[in-house]
Amino acid sequence: MGNPTIPDIVIGRLPIYLRALQRMDQSGQQVTSSHELGEMLGISPPQIRKDLSLFGEFGKQGTGYHVQFLASQLQSILHLNQVWDIAIVGAGDVGHALARYQGFRDRGFQVKMIFDNDQNKIGRKIGEFTIQDIAEMAEKIQEAGIRVAMLAVPAAFAQPVTDALVKAGVKAILNYAPIQISAPPDVKVQYIDPALHLQRMSYYLK
Amino acid sequence: MGNPTIPDIVIGRLPIYLRALQRMDQSGQQVTSSHELGEMLGISPPQIRKDLSLFGEFGKQGTGYHVQFLASQLQSILHLNQVWDIAIVGAGDVGHALARYQGFRDRGFQVKMIFDNDQNKIGRKIGEFTIQDIAEMAEKIQEAGIRVAMLAVPAAFAQPVTDALVKAGVKAILNYAPIQISAPPDVKVQYIDPALHLQRMSYYLK
DNA sequence: TAGATTGTTAATCGATTAACAATC
DNA sequence: TAGATTGTTAATCGATTAACAATC
Numbered sequence: 161m162g163n164p165t166i167p168d169i170v171i172g173r174l175p176i177y178l179r180a181l182q183r184m185d186q187s188g189q190q191v192t193s194s195h196e197l198g199e200m201l202g203i204s205p206p207q208i209r210k211d212l213s214l215f216g217e218f219g220k221q222g223t224g225y226h227v228q229f230l231a232s233q234l235q236s237i238l239h240l241n242q243v244w245d246i247a248i249v250g251a252g253d254v255g256h257a258l259a260r261y262q263g264f265r266d267r268g269f270q271v272k273m274i275f276d277n278d279q280n281k282i283g284r285k286i287g288e289f290t291i292q293d294i295a296e297m298a299e300k301i302q303e304a305g306i307r308v309a310m311l312a313v314p315a316a317f318a319q320p321v322t323d324a325l326v327k328a329g330v331k332a333i334l335n336y337a338p339i340q341i342s343a344p345p346d347v348k349v350q351y352i353d354p355a356l357h358l359q360r361m362s363y364y365l366k
Numbered sequence: 367m368g369n370p371t372i373p374d375i376v377i378g379r380l381p382i383y384l385r386a387l388q389r390m391d392q393s394g395q396q397v398t399s400s401h402e403l404g405e406m407l408g409i410s411p412p413q414i415r416k417d418l419s420l421f422g423e424f425g426k427q428g429t430g431y432h433v434q435f436l437a438s439q440l441q442s443i444l445h446l447n448q449v450w451d452i453a454i455v456g457a458g459d460v461g462h463a464l465a466r467y468q469g470f471r472d473r474g475f476q477v478k479m480i481f482d483n484d485q486n487k488i489g490r491k492i493g494e495f496t497i498q499d500i501a502e503m504a505e506k507i508q509e510a511g512i513r514v515a516m517l518a519v520p521a522a523f524a525q526p527v528t529d530a531l532v533k534a535g536v537k538a539i540l541n542y543a544p545i546q547i548s549a550p551p552d553v554k555v556q557y558i559d560p561a562l563h564l565q566r567m568s569y570y571l572k
Numbered sequence: 573t574a575g576a577t578t579g580t581t582a583a584t585c586g587a588t589t590a591a592c593a594a595t596c
Numbered sequence: 597t598a599g600a601t602t603g604t605t606a607a608t609c610g611a612t613t614a615a616c617a618a619t620c
Binding site: 171172174175176178179180183200201202237238239240244246253254256257258260261263264267268269307308310315331332334338339340348350352353354355356357358359360361362363364365 | 377386463467554558565568
Binding site: 167169170204206221222223 | 613620
């Protein structure tokens, strides 16, 4: 069970730590330290130690952290001991790229279905998936018990599709549509909008 | 010129304000308030007023903000009065989706070229763009004076490609590779890793 | 052991918010 | 005018960091 007093900003750093640890593990490294992790990630060592200490004592004084052990602890904290099924809504370029992206499986997620409302797309295949009719979305998601969705529809559809996903029992939505959506407090929403990142950087461009 | 004392966290919110204002403008709305914007974005009204006041006085007491005026001020602050040319590195699924994404143009950016190191891809077209050899990347970017790049290569190539981009004069990199990259302080880097967002949400899933 | 690094407290730093005078 | 909303100060809140005892 998650401790409800952990700040969300700390939760946001855990996957970053995990990603670094998994890279270390893949390269055969067995031990690391808050200093090394901090160097690698641009995060201060005490910050890392403090974050981790909110969940337990994972290190050894004088030695540091055992890479595999810490990684598995973080996976457990983040509920990544299981593979979460994902539904993709929207089979345009973004939905297409997400459906084919190979990087989810190793990191606790697995695309299971993809929906669109375009009759020309429905029935066509993307890799192993057949694009399904969005009219059947709620039913299919409920049947499969899917809790995680990625939203790759035009901005105008984002809110109605969100409402349908919430009704179907989805609790986590990664929204690629360039618009704020509203959902009940028990439904987490994260946003990806590349233009937002670019605009943030262009402030610093002369 | 940007005021160097503005916190980066404030800069990060300006594009969010701008996006909301542009939607209002498109729907014909002429005036808004910090309260309405805050409601829409989940940001407190005083926060919005304080952020904006760091750059000037853009509102009218009793009335609020003129949507078009505030939007144009934000565009100017963010250096979005011009269109920034972008180079994409990596012509896989992600690079492909980015090259075809229609959402950049209205928001101050324009894809100009795309590179890959795969001989089977070089010379093929994505929309209007011909995939170019990454061996010619530095030269082409320098010639065109491109300052902004999007990185959509495998993690193992992210750092060497970054080094090449920096040498070629790129000052802003949006990195889709799931790995931290290092660049000089005058080169801004932003990250997009969907798995990171998913993992952050799965903490809250039971 | 000596050196290194954790976990944690206290201090600092920075960001957010409450409150309100100014004024449209 | 009366009502509404800004811009801004002061207070609060929360996050980061410095420092160090504990200990491997």
